[in-house]
Amino acid sequence: MTDDVASALARNARLAWLASDANPDVAQRDAYRVLVRRIAGPAAAYPSIATQARGLAGSLASWFRAGCPITPSAERARRRAICTGCPEFDAQARRCRVCGCFGAAKPWLGTATCPRGRWDPTSEETS
Numbered sequence: 001m002t003d004d005v006a007s008a009l010a011r012n013a014r015l016a017w018l019a020s021d022a023n024p025d026v027a028q029r030d031a032y033r034v035l036v037r038r039i040a041g042p043a044a045a046y047p048s049i050a051t052q053a054r055g056l057a058g059s060l061a062s063w064f065r066a067g068c069p070i071t072p073s074a075e076r077a078r079r080r081a082i083c084t085g086c087p088e089f090d091a092q093a094r095r096c097r098v099c100g101c102f103g104a105a106k107p108w109l110g111t112a113t114c115p116r117g118r119w120d121p122t123s124e125e126t127s
């Protein structure tokens with residue numbers, strides 16, 4: 001969670017609960033997270049360049065170690081659909097605000113993971 005979003009939530013306890021993991025209604029929670037981002041103002045910043053570089057290096061190292069597996073087409077489409085509907089996805093830049101990865105590229109890497117666990121087939125986010 002970025003500072004601007006955290007500060008918007010700190011000003012309103014009810015809104016904070018609606019946008020938190022404590023809210024069992026996932027669709028409502030995500031909608032409130034989008035609303036909080038709008039209230040907070042400009043799009044949240046990406047991780048620092050150093051953090052993004054470390055994340056990219058780690059992802060590529062894992063991918064090479066695993067033999068460069070390419071994600072099957074159906075799974076790529078599933079991941080893209082989850083990212084597109086994710087409140088962390090910057091639709092304008094087509095990037096994930098959490099890791100900074102590009103939405104068009106990341107789903108191709110067979111070893112890539114969502115930093116929020118939303119690609120996990122057992123995650124409530126994917127149901």
Ligand code: SF4
Nearest residue numbers: 083086089096114118
């Ligand atoms: S990688 Fe995960 S957190 Fe990032 S946009 Fe996709 S679903 Fe959201």
